[in-house]
Amino acid sequence: MKTRAAVAFEAKKPLEIVELDLEGPKDGEVLVEIMATGICHTDAYTLDGLDSEGLFPSVLGHEGAGIVRAVGPGVTSVTQDDHVIPLYTPECRQCKMCLSGKTNLCSAIRETQGKGLMPDGTSRFSYKGETIYHYMGCSTFSNFTVLPEIAVAKIREDAPFKTSCYVGCGVTTGVGAVINTADVKPGDNIVVFGLGGIGLNVLQGAKMAGANRIVGVDINPDREEWGRKFGMTDFVNPRNVGDVVETLVNMLDGGADYTFDCTGNTEVMRQALESCHKGWGTSIIIGVAEAGKTIETRPFQLVTGRNWRGTAFGGAKGRTDVPKIVDWYMNGKIQIDPMITHTLTLEEINKGFDLMHAGESIRSVVVY
Ligand code: NAD
Ligand code: DAO
Ligand code: ZN
Secondary structure, three states, rough: OOOEEEOOOOOOOOOEEEEEEEEEOOOOOEEEEEEEEOOOHHHHHHOOOOOOOOOOEEEEOOOOOEEEEEOOOOOOOOOOEEEEEEEEOOOOOOOOOHHHOOOOOOOOHHHOOOOOOOOOOOOOOEOOEEEOOOOOOOOOOEEEEHHHHHHEEOOOOOOOOOHHHHHHHHHHHHHHHHHHHOOOOOOOOOOEOOOOOHHHHHHHHHOOOOOOEEEOOOOOOOHHHHHHHOOEEEEEEEHOOOOOHHHHHHHHOOOOOOOOOOOOOHHHHHHHHOOOOOOEEEEEEOOOOOOOOOOOOOOOHHOOOOOOEEOOHHOOHHHHHHHHHHEEEEEOHHHHHHHHHEEOHHHHHHHHHHHHOOOOOEEEEEEE
């Protein structure tokens, strides 16, 4: 079949809207009509050529929601017309990682997913006979895409696509980092570095967990007002204070119980670690740094009881947790609507990247 898609033919070049050839689902795969997709900073980072796994030409996008239009042989967990969210972190429930109960990093299709291919080692997308690679196993910047059934979460049918697509990455990553990875307890003090599409969700997760002081840090002054809408109690603009670590440590009587990096900047990651309370504070890296970057701190920071951790997809097991997070949204436990600041057509998708780089959007969503 044919599908309209925004294709990344080359790094650092705008996406091009073209009609691709799409092969139907093979064994264990499903064809999904994507109804809406968010644009996450991770898409921008790959398009900017900063991702060591980035492949071109490819169809980017990993934050979608849609409808199953066809299923391949052997598919049992979803059926035609089911509403689903694609999962860049699948959940096979059979591999060593899934069975460990210690991680959400399912390994079932990791090798081929990292190479932009489906589990059988081939791509379903092509253009004028040339292979176009998949991205993070999702490729939601295509109106139709093919996914393994272990990489879709079935969600309730009354959830609007335009907002529930955000659960496919930003909401789950931010809220999950607080609930699953940090396990923030009532009364904990937390600091969030970077109040964008991910950081605001960390704020609302911290509020839901009953955190005490919820401090937001951002170099964009407009983000103060945004943070306050989602539970932030204090705001620090690093450009207005001498030393951001000293400021935070003084503000929180020795430092935070938990800090979260939502910037992808390795200097900020160090600030986040060093803003933790001596003896127990834990810093969680959510931001994805440019290929080749490394983090640094004095080992004494760890010797004296600070902990450094990271999280992918908020530690969520997609097929199990994503439908529950959609329920939280539909039941009013978490907010999504105010964070969708821009709605675009597929033809306007490059504007979504411009708005992100200019700090003018929280989430732009393409509605097909
Ligand atoms: P975004 O562009 O919407 O937000 C980033 C925010 O960081 C902006 O508000 C920006 O002003 C702020 N910022 C930039 N430099 C800063 C600095 N020096 N100090 C303080 N604030 C600063 O991006 P996003 O979509 O929220 O994504 C955030 C990061 O999370 C990216 O690195 C992205 O790749 C990563 N990410 C990780 C996961 C995961 O599973 N670990 C999932 C999604 C996104
Ligand atoms: O299992 O080895 C692995 C890697 C799984 C990749 C998980 C994604 C990491 C987070 C990237 C940002 C997502 C938008
Ligand atoms: Zn994302």
